[in-house]
Amino acid sequence: MHAFQENPEFSFDSLPDAPPEGERWSSWDGATHGPKPRPDWVITALAAVEADLGILKTGKEADVHVVRRWVPDGTDQPALDTWMAAKRYRTSEHRMFHRDAGYQEGRRVRRSREMRAMARRTDFGRELLSGQWASAEFEALGQLWELGLPVPYPVQLSDREMLMEFIGSDGEAAPRLAQTRPAPDLLADLFEQLRRTMTVLAGHGWAHGDLSPYNVLLHGERLVVIDWPQVVDVIGNPRGFEFLERDVTNMCRWFRARGLDADESELMGDLVAAATSRW
Incomplete structure (x- = not known):
């Protein structure tokens, strides 16, 4: 990815009538944006175009595509060029909210009509749930990024x-971590990365809620935790500690299977202490 500076001379009048075939104009304008300061690879120029490079991952609630965004300058390798992951949540007709009831406990919306619609799974309620999961993940990632946690x-x-x-x-x-076989000396460091991440989360009252080696990426020697739409309020959700314990069990089991002595009880005790220290 390349660092860039926005062009202050840009205006809509400078855009051609249409983007190149098979592409679209940058979707930056009109979107809700991530927290500042933004990484220098984020392209905000309205003259940018985007192309879908294909599906990276499929899921029950969403598919993840790879999207390239760049500012054309007549060369094969323009200076402003970056790749992103595009998570596209399914519409209410095609999504499978197979586990959302438990995760939604402790979350609230302002209007009682909306709460009833979501509880009854009406068409309107399913649309609200679809939007809630997308916005919940976006908001969670923004907050976690600001805390310095290893998330996209x-x-x-x-x-x-x-x-x-x-x-x-x-x-x-x-x-994904599940697909890797880290060397023994790296394995211990990765577990400490996991412990620090989960401890900071718990200290702010959160649990991932669906943590497993399939929701953790290994980028070089660094763990990056993904898939946050179901992030759980450990205290506000009646099943919060149950979700937290499941996260711990899933991860410790994987590390033990790779030969590391990962103590579930010890990690769970540390996380409970971090979560309850806020109260």
């Missing part, structure tokens, strides 16, 4: 599409 930077949110940092190198996505 959330670039923008438009309807059901969230653009975020592409985790990888030279166009190749970082593997």
Whole structure:
């Protein structure tokens, strides 16, 4: 990815009538944007175009595509050029809210009509849930990024599409932790990275809620935690500690299977102490 500066001379009058075939104009304008200061690879120029490079991951609630955004300058490798991950949540007709009831406990919306619609899973309620999951993940990523936690930077949110940092190198996505076999000396360091991340989360009253080696990427020697739409309020959700314990069990089991003595009880005790210290 390349650092850049926005062009202060830009105006809509300078845009051609249409972007190149198979591409679209930058979707930055009109979207909700991630926290400042933004990383220098984020392209905000309205003259930029975007191209979908294909599906990176499919899921029950959303698919993740790879999107390239760049500012054309007549060369094959323009100076302003970056790749992002585009998470596109399904519409209410095609989504499977198979576990959302438990995660939604402790969350509130302002209007009682909306709460009833979501509880009854009416068409209107399902649309609200779809939007809630997208906005919940975007907001969570923004807050976690500001805390310095290892998560993708959330670039923008438009309807059901969230653009975020592409985790990888030279166009190749970082593997999921479940697909890797770290060396023994790295394994211990990775567990400490996990412990620090989960402790900071718990200290702010949160749990991932669906943490597993499939929701953690290994980028070089650094863990990056992904998939945050179900982030759980440990105290406000009646099942908060249950979700936290499941996160701990999933991760410790994987590390033990790789030969590391990962103590679930010890980690869970540390996280409970961090979560309850706020009260």
